[in-house]
Amino acid sequence: MGTVGAGTDEIAGEQGQLINVAYRLLGSVTEAEDAVQDAYARWYALPRSRRDEILSPGAWLTTVTSRICLDVLGSARARRERYVGAWLPEPVPDRTEWPHAGGAERTGPTGPADPADQIVLDESVTMAFLVVLESMTPAERVAFVLHDVFRYPFAEIADVLGRTPAACKQLASSARRRVSAARAPVTAAGRADVVRHVKEAWETKDIATLVGLLDPAAVMTADGGGLVGAVLRPVEGGARIAQYMVAIADKAPGLELLERSVNGAPGLVAQRADVVMTVAAFDVSDGQVARIWAIRNPEKLRPWAREG
Incomplete structure (x- = not known):
């Protein structure tokens, strides 16, 4: 009191x-x-x-x-x-x-x-x-x-x-x-390993490896808020998500992927010229990614601005 x-x-x-x-x-x-x-x-x-x-x-x-x-x-x-x-x-x-x-x-x-x-x-x-x-x-x-x-x-x-x-x-x-x-989360270390492998496969545009890392029933949801380009409906299925991720990489030369904690869990940050463009959070189950949440709305990325 x-x-x-x-x-x-x-x-x-x-x-x-x-x-x-x-x-x-x-x-x-x-x-x-x-x-x-x-x-x-x-x-x-x-x-x-x-x-x-x-x-x-x-x-x-x-x-x-x-x-x-x-x-x-x-x-x-x-x-x-x-x-x-x-x-x-x-x-x-x-x-x-x-x-x-x-x-x-x-x-x-x-x-x-x-x-x-x-x-x-x-x-x-x-x-x-x-x-x-x-x-x-x-x-x-x-x-x-x-x-x-x-x-x-x-x-x-x-x-x-x-x-x-x-x-x-x-x-x-x-x-x-x-x-x-909801599924019980795997350990932070287990999540970090899967997210790291996703990053590596995404950087090399390795669709086959991405498909193996994604649950066949995985869902990817993006939030652009109408301010930046983002898929308006969830992308469903590991194969479709892998193709979508590689297509994004093709359209965004110079995009740098960083392993970062997102809300206390292993995630990825995509930035170009030190400006954060996307923050991706992952739900991992049984060694595969079950959900991806990609936040692209710049109004929601202000806390990620790198200063100093």
Whole structure:
């Protein structure tokens, strides 16, 4: 619990936790930052006497941030129906992998300048996990993320959702079934080996090897947001995906592929003249790639800009 009359430093110190909660709820760094900024604005809009009465500012900010995210999720369906092509979550880099990317030096007056730098990279932010979260109702997603990921009690989640603790427990249970239905991920080392082989085969335009690395029923989804060229519908089948990947390589001379962590899992970054063009996340099962998510929308690639 916090202390009465929490200071500015204590309030600012909650920002990282709030960004982590909001990103998992929304799958968007930009929207997560907006939600957290909105929550802080509401905090500072409270009369000083009201703020002094709040024993745990962190819990208050988490509740408000979660409610804001719930509202955003409620309107997301209509917005994504207008989105050009498939909508994918924003990918998050591991700054430590980028030479001269700034890392811990990229700080502002209250912490890291880029909210993506504050996101803890673990299994709860892998692209496969976030895509499963996208299949949930807004209430399921909030209940599951707050309880199963951040260990908030159902009594507090009930305050966020405006439902009983028992109802929130049911929502989390329903969400949990969706998650458990997805394949269990292989080890990070196993994924890295497969992704490395994909990179090598892609660079040499070796279709036969790519086909062997891809599950026959693999699916590739691209997100260009209507801002850059990207296939509007998922490409299905290992053979078709391999041909598509080689066709991309033929059309993009000078494209450099880098092995990088994407949302905490082995992935690939395609760049040209040091500008990131595509970030690809992979779901690996039984030694083969089952899913590829290629994010090309430049608005979602801003955290990947190399600086310094």
